[in-house]
Every structure is written in C-alpha cells, then in structure tokens.
Amino acid sequence: MKYITTIDDKEFEIEIVDEHHVRIGERLLQVDFESVNGQPVFSLILDGNSHEGFVYQGEEDWEVLLRGQQYQVKIEEERERRLRAAAGGGIAEGGEFHLKSPMPGLVVNVAVEEGQAIKKGQVMIILESMKMQNELKAPRDGTVGRIRVKAGETVEQKQTLLSVH
Amino acid sequence: MFNKVLVANRGEIAVRIIRACRELGINTVAVFSEADRNALHVRYADEAYLIGPAPSRESYLRADKIFEVAKKSGADAIHPGYGFLAEREDFAAECAHRGITFIGPKPSSIAAMGDKGKARATVIKAGIPVVTGTEDVGNMTNEDLLRIAPTIGFPLLIKATAGGGGKGMREVKTIEEMPMLLDSARREAESAFGDGNVYLEKLVEGARHIEFQILADSFGNVIHLGERECSIQRRHQKLLEESPSIFLDEDLRAKMGEVAVKSAQAVDYVSAGTIEFLVDKDKNFYFLEMNTRLQVEHPITEMVTGVDIVAEQLRIARGRQLSYKQEDIKQRGHAIECRVNAEDPFNGFMPSTGQITHSILPTGPGVRIDTGVYPGFEITPYYDPMIAKLIVWGETRGQAILRMRRALEEYRIVGVRTNIPFHQTLMDSHRFMGGQFDTRFVEERFSMDDAVEARAASAEIAAIFAALVAHQQTERNANIVRRNERDTSNWKWVGRWERMHR
Known part of the structure; x- marks a missing residue:
C-alpha cells in the first residue's frame, strides 16, 4: 500500500511493500518495526539504524515525537488521493481559514481590519x-474576513477570532 | 524550632521543598487549588488542603486561606517558594505576628529590596556600584524624569520601582519618544503591581546578567555560593542558566562575591537570596537588584557547590548557624539548567496548553530533573508554562553541553509542544559554545533556522513512523471487517466440519 505523507509542506511517498520492507521514493529499505508494550512508543530499525518515536493521533493529523522534535x-492513501483528484476536489488551496484561539485569554490588540490584505506570518491578533x-x-496570504472579537475581550479556547479568505 | 512546614506554593518548587523536608524528617503540609488536586506536591506531602479555585488570586495568593490551613494543620513554619507570596513583606510580617516561622528573610529586608528605588539608595549608601540613574526615591513626575533624562544619557531604561519580570520596563532612545513611553510604562506597572511609580537607569549595552547566590544566618554569617550566568533570556524571562559563568575569572568572581555579600549585609539579610548584577563588556559590574527568595535556577549552584540550598534555608530558619564557611565553598565542574516550557519555538514561542499524555524523563550520569508534572497533567493557562527544569552537571562546560544535548534528546513529553527544540538549537550554536552572548542574544542574534534544517533531516524518519502506524491501523480495521464477514457463516462451517467427522 502506498501513502503520501506531508510534513512541514514537504511530501514523502512511502510504500509499505511487505512486513519487512518499505520503499521511499526509489529506495527500498529494510524495516523492523515494533510497538513497545501497548504504549504509543515505537522502535524502528531501518537498514540497521535504530530510531525511537512516539506516534499518536492528533486532532486532525498524526503526531510524531522524534529526538525532541x-x-x-x-497521511493519505495514494488511492484516496487519486480518487479525490479525479473528483476534481484537489487540495483546497483557497477556502476560508478560521483563526481560533489556541488557549483561553484576553485579546490585547486586533492588528488588522476587515477587508485588509495580509501576508503569511503577519500578526493579526495579540x-x-x-x-x-x-x-x-496569518498562516497564509489572504484577505481578512469577519473579525469576531475586539481588544479587551476574553476568549475561550478554540473560539473563532476572525476569518481569512 | 518548628516541626511541620506548610509549603505555600505549587509545582516543581513545592516538590523541591517537600523533598528537603522529607530528608530532614520534617512533616509537610501542601495547599492546592481546584486545578491541582492530583498534583505531585499534593501527593508527596504528608497533609494537603484545598484553598480555592484555579486562578492564583483565589488560591495561592490568598494569605488568609493559607493561615487558616496553618492553624488547622498545626504547621509552625511556612516556606513560600518563589513567586506568589514569596516577596510580600506583609505576608512575612503576618507570619511573625502569628508565631509562625517564615522560611526566608525578615520583612524589613524584603521591603528594603522590594522597592527598586529604595534598594538602589540602600546599596549606594553601602558603597556598591549601581548603573547610573535617578538616585532620588519617591514619586517622580514625568516632568522631573524628562529633565533628568539628558543628564543620564540615552539610550536609557524606564523601570517600575515595584518591578520584576520586565513589566513596566521600556527602552528609550531619544527624548522625543520618552513622554509616550513613560505613560505606557506607568500603565503597565500600574496594572501589574498596582503601583505606577517608575525610575530611570542608563542602558548598559552588551550586558550580561550574572547573579550571586547568598546564604546568611541569624548570627551575622554571610557567604556566597558563586555565580550563575543568566544572560540567555527572552522578553526578560530566563531560559537557560549556567554556573560558573564563562565570563568571570577568579579575581572578578571574588570581587563580585564580596560586593554581593556586602549588599546582603546592607539589609541585614537572613536565609537564601540572590544579588543580580549587570556586567558590561569591560567587566564593570553594577548591582541590579536583590531577589529575597529561593530562585528558580538554584539547582545549578547546588550541582557545582554540593550545597543543598533548601536544606540550608530550613537550618537557618531553625536558628542554627550555616554549615559552611566561605572558604569551604568550591565550584566543581559546570552545571547548566534548561527551562523546559510549554511553548512552541517554531511558532513565536506560543504557549501550548493541553494534557501531557506521556512523559519519560532523561536520566543517566549527571542529570537532574525538577518537575511537578506527570502523565495526565494538564497544562492550564492559570499558571506559568514551565514543565520542568532539566539540569546537568559535567566536569567541564564542554562536557555539560554534550550531556545536555543528550538529555534533551532523551526527554519525551507528549501532548503539548515544548521549547526543547530551542534548547537543542542553542546547544548546537557556535556563539553559545564560545560563550559569546549577552542578554540580547536570543532576541537579536539567535535564529531557529538551523533547527528547521535539522528538522528536515529527520522528517523522512518521522514520515516512515507515521506511515507504518497508520498502515497498522488500516490493516487492523480491515481484519475486523473480514472476521465479521466470515462470522455470519461460521455455524455453517461448524456444521460441515462435524458432518465430515461423523
């Protein structure tokens, strides 16, 4: 089975050939993969190189902890991805992005205005x-849509603060 | 002499104090907020009492509740730790009033050092060098300050007299921008400390922050335990400390230590305390302030001197003499402490909240961890984001750095983002290795770019991990489906099998 994995915007094509082999791009690697006693701790020996990682399901994606990082x-199955591409969906490049509060807190400043064009990395809210x-x-370039909070307001975790489209 | 200590704090420092008490056979009483019912300090103490809801002003800052618990439990001493009530003169005074031993300095020493303006005046009188600034204490108006500013010279700093942690602090480059900055500094100080009073200080450029640990008993013996280099900071929050400082030689160390002792004597100090200095490029040093409490970073001093600072505090509070004389104190090897915070260094050090689902601590030679968290612990926005202090000791600074690298790699915290990648990048930074840094280093000359590269190198491995686990899960799901399909006809299979064997 073939999987397309994406990390930090970079794609890796990984094929699980059989229980002891994976192919990544053109390279065929020997794999010895063990789960350590029911925990999300995994030991991976890849062509003799030993790695330990924590792997668990996050809210949307998988999370991997490897040497402090x-x-x-x-992760997408290649078949699924092909089907989706055929359906004309592709990856939603545009679409609306909702900036949600990562934690409860107090809005100190709203640094943008509705309708304002913004660049990726620009500070929107403090x-x-x-x-x-x-x-x-801002996670990407776009235009500020509706702003739902004002400075001085307290917000809950995951509350939508504003939208970008 | 007391026999039961109430620890008026939470987290790792409460655990640290409880451990010292345990070793000395002293009973301990923990207090906790509703958010901390399962916390380690509650589980490690002999007794534990709920004092209120999660926000600290309704629990850990409620002196009245804490005194209630002291009365109920019969605790005859209180250790305040750091933060919360540790540097509150009124709290220390109220302890004395109630016949409870406050494990810390006298209220008068806290007061003398708590107001930064007063502290400056006090140490100046004792002949201790301070950064040029406004010598006048009391409430100076904006007009006064604007008049004095040019005589001090720019750039300068506006600082809150009640200050700490960089709150109410502003850097001023020109007189034109000063009125506006004065207003905003006063506003911030007012909201943080309830006191908008400010003073001015010349900005020392390229300065290092180096502090000295002091121990003083009630017989007038005052010693220092050497220095801690605390220049690695971000927004005035220390991120890493080490001892000794690569910047001091024996001569300067002795000189600064002597001044530190003199500063403590100037306020008739008792217990453990810290004198903070600014040291400029030419090795001129200036008294900055005194922290009249145990510091977060005290373990590195313990690692290089072998002195258990909390145990000494307890001893001093019990009215005994210090166990050490100045000549007994030797720095051996090198210690580094990394503050592991729930912050994402790849995303502007954004605090990360959530549950720590797994936590595997580094161990092995020369490693110490002070922490209050455990698997299942919830990082909430109510308290500071520090998860743990990772401390290592090495024979040399080089060995300590290598050891820290190894320990950071070994530390596994799952559930929240941590600043471990920041520390890893710092350990790999040539400037850090070479000791070329000042208090502006992290903000102005440090970048996570190298970390991004290192990350990319291991990304492929991470991708393989995730793909394998996802694949296992898919397979397992598929198996369950298949078995169900066959289950429907299992009776038929059994029937056929039995008929066959008849």
Whole structure:
C-alpha cells in the first residue's frame, strides 16, 4: 500500500511493500518495526539504524515525537488521493481559514481590519495568556474576513477570532 | 524550632521543598487549588488542603486561606517558594505576628529590596556600584524624569520601582519618544503591581546578567555560593542558566562575591537570596537588584557547590548557624539548567496548553530533573508554562553541553509542544559554545533556522513512523471487517466440519 505523507509542506511517498520492507521514493529499505508494550512508543530499525518515536493521533493529523522534535504528519492513501483528484476536489488551496484561539485569554490588540490584505506570518491578533502576550499570525496570504472579537475581550479556547479568505 | 512546614506554593518548587523536608524528617503540609488536586506536591506531602479555585488570586495568593490551613494543620513554619507570596513583606510580617516561622528573610529586608528605588539608595549608601540613574526615591513626575533624562544619557531604561519580570520596563532612545513611553510604562506597572511609580537607569549595552547566590544566618554569617550566568533570556524571562559563568575569572568572581555579600549585609539579610548584577563588556559590574527568595535556577549552584540550598534555608530558619564557611565553598565542574516550557519555538514561542499524555524523563550520569508534572497533567493557562527544569552537571562546560544535548534528546513529553527544540538549537550554536552572548542574544542574534534544517533531516524518519502506524491501523480495521464477514457463516462451517467427522 502506498501513502503520501506531508510534513512541514514537504511530501514523502512511502510504500509499505511487505512486513519487512518499505520503499521511499526509489529506495527500498529494510524495516523492523515494533510497538513497545501497548504504549504509543515505537522502535524502528531501518537498514540497521535504530530510531525511537512516539506516534499518536492528533486532532486532525498524526503526531510524531522524534529526538525532541515534534512533527505533525498528514497521511493519505495514494488511492484516496487519486480518487479525490479525479473528483476534481484537489487540495483546497483557497477556502476560508478560521483563526481560533489556541488557549483561553484576553485579546490585547486586533492588528488588522476587515477587508485588509495580509501576508503569511503577519500578526493579526495579540492574545494575553499565561502571563505572556502572544502573537497570532496569518498562516497564509489572504484577505481578512469577519473579525469576531475586539481588544479587551476574553476568549475561550478554540473560539473563532476572525476569518481569512 | 518548628516541626511541620506548610509549603505555600505549587509545582516543581513545592516538590523541591517537600523533598528537603522529607530528608530532614520534617512533616509537610501542601495547599492546592481546584486545578491541582492530583498534583505531585499534593501527593508527596504528608497533609494537603484545598484553598480555592484555579486562578492564583483565589488560591495561592490568598494569605488568609493559607493561615487558616496553618492553624488547622498545626504547621509552625511556612516556606513560600518563589513567586506568589514569596516577596510580600506583609505576608512575612503576618507570619511573625502569628508565631509562625517564615522560611526566608525578615520583612524589613524584603521591603528594603522590594522597592527598586529604595534598594538602589540602600546599596549606594553601602558603597556598591549601581548603573547610573535617578538616585532620588519617591514619586517622580514625568516632568522631573524628562529633565533628568539628558543628564543620564540615552539610550536609557524606564523601570517600575515595584518591578520584576520586565513589566513596566521600556527602552528609550531619544527624548522625543520618552513622554509616550513613560505613560505606557506607568500603565503597565500600574496594572501589574498596582503601583505606577517608575525610575530611570542608563542602558548598559552588551550586558550580561550574572547573579550571586547568598546564604546568611541569624548570627551575622554571610557567604556566597558563586555565580550563575543568566544572560540567555527572552522578553526578560530566563531560559537557560549556567554556573560558573564563562565570563568571570577568579579575581572578578571574588570581587563580585564580596560586593554581593556586602549588599546582603546592607539589609541585614537572613536565609537564601540572590544579588543580580549587570556586567558590561569591560567587566564593570553594577548591582541590579536583590531577589529575597529561593530562585528558580538554584539547582545549578547546588550541582557545582554540593550545597543543598533548601536544606540550608530550613537550618537557618531553625536558628542554627550555616554549615559552611566561605572558604569551604568550591565550584566543581559546570552545571547548566534548561527551562523546559510549554511553548512552541517554531511558532513565536506560543504557549501550548493541553494534557501531557506521556512523559519519560532523561536520566543517566549527571542529570537532574525538577518537575511537578506527570502523565495526565494538564497544562492550564492559570499558571506559568514551565514543565520542568532539566539540569546537568559535567566536569567541564564542554562536557555539560554534550550531556545536555543528550538529555534533551532523551526527554519525551507528549501532548503539548515544548521549547526543547530551542534548547537543542542553542546547544548546537557556535556563539553559545564560545560563550559569546549577552542578554540580547536570543532576541537579536539567535535564529531557529538551523533547527528547521535539522528538522528536515529527520522528517523522512518521522514520515516512515507515521506511515507504518497508520498502515497498522488500516490493516487492523480491515481484519475486523473480514472476521465479521466470515462470522455470519461460521455455524455453517461448524456444521460441515462435524458432518465430515461423523
């Protein structure tokens, strides 16, 4: 079975050939993969190189913790992806993005206005929480849609603050 | 002499204090908020009492509730830890009033060092160097400050007299922008400390933040345990500390230590305390402030000196003499502490909340971890985002760095994002290795770009991990479906099998 995995916008094509082999791109690698006693801890020996990782399902994607680094991994079966592409869906490039509050807190400043064009990484809202001020940034270029909060308002976790389209 | 200590704090520091008490055979009383029912400090203490809802002003800051618990439990001493009530003169005074031993300095010392303006005036009188600034104490108006500013020179800092943690602090480059900055500094100080009073100080450029640990008993013995290098900061929050500092030589260390001792003596100090200095490029040093409490980063001093600072605090509070003389104190090897916070370094150090589902601590030679979290622990927005202090010791600074690298790799925290990748990148940074950094280093000359590259190198492995686990799951689901399909006809199979064997 073939999987398309995406990490930090980079795609890896991984084919599970059989229980002891995976193919990544053109390379065929020998795999010894064990789950450690019911925990989400896995031991992977890849062509003799030993790796330990935590793998668990996050809210949408898979999360992998490897040597102190945490990776968010999106996985699609190649077949599914092909079907979806055939259906004309493709990956939703446009679409609306809702900026949600990552934690409960106090909106200190709304740095954008409705209808304003914004660049990826631009600060949109400053949220105070855990005694710190945090900058919530735009995940991509776009236009600010509806703003649902004002400065001085307290917000709950996952509350939608504004939309970008 | 007391026999039961109430620990008026939470998290790792409460655990640290309880451990010291345990070792000395002293009973402990924990207090906890509704959010901390399952916390380690509750589980490790001999007694534990609920004092209110999660927000600290309704629980850990409620002196009245804490005194109620002291009375109910018969605790005859209170250790305040750091933060919360640790540097509140009125709280220390109320302890004395109730006949409870406050494990810390006298109320008068807290007061003298708590107001930064007063503290400056006090140490200046003792002949201790301070950064040039407004010497006058009391409420200075904006007009006064604007008049004095040019005589101090720009750039300068506006600081809150009640200050701490960078709140109410503003950097001023020109006189034109000063009135506006004064207003905003006062506003921030007012909201943070309920006191909008500010003073001015010359900005020391390229400065390092180096502090000295002090121990003083009630017989007038004051010693220092050497320095801690705390220049690795972000937004005035320390992220990493090490001891000794690569920047000090024996001579400067002795000189600064002497001044630190003198500063503590100037306020008749008792218990553990810390004198913070700014050290400029030319190795001139200036008194910055005194923290009249146990510090977060005290373990690195313990690692290099072998002194158990909390145990000494308890000893001093019990009216005994210090166990050490200045000449007994030797720094051996090198210690580094990384503050592991629930913050995402790839996303502007955004705090990350959630449940820690797994936590596997690094161990092995030279590693110490002070933490209050455990699997199942919830990182909430109510308290600070520190998960743990990871401390390592090495024979040399180089060995300590290598060991820290190894320990950071070994540390597995699942459920929230942590700043471990930041520390890993720092350990790999040539400037850090070379000791070339000041308090602006992290904000101005450090980048996570190298980390992004290192990340990319291991991304493929992460992808394989995820694909294998996802594949296993798909297979398992498929098997369940298949078995169900066959189950419907199993009776038929059994019938045929039995007929066959008849």
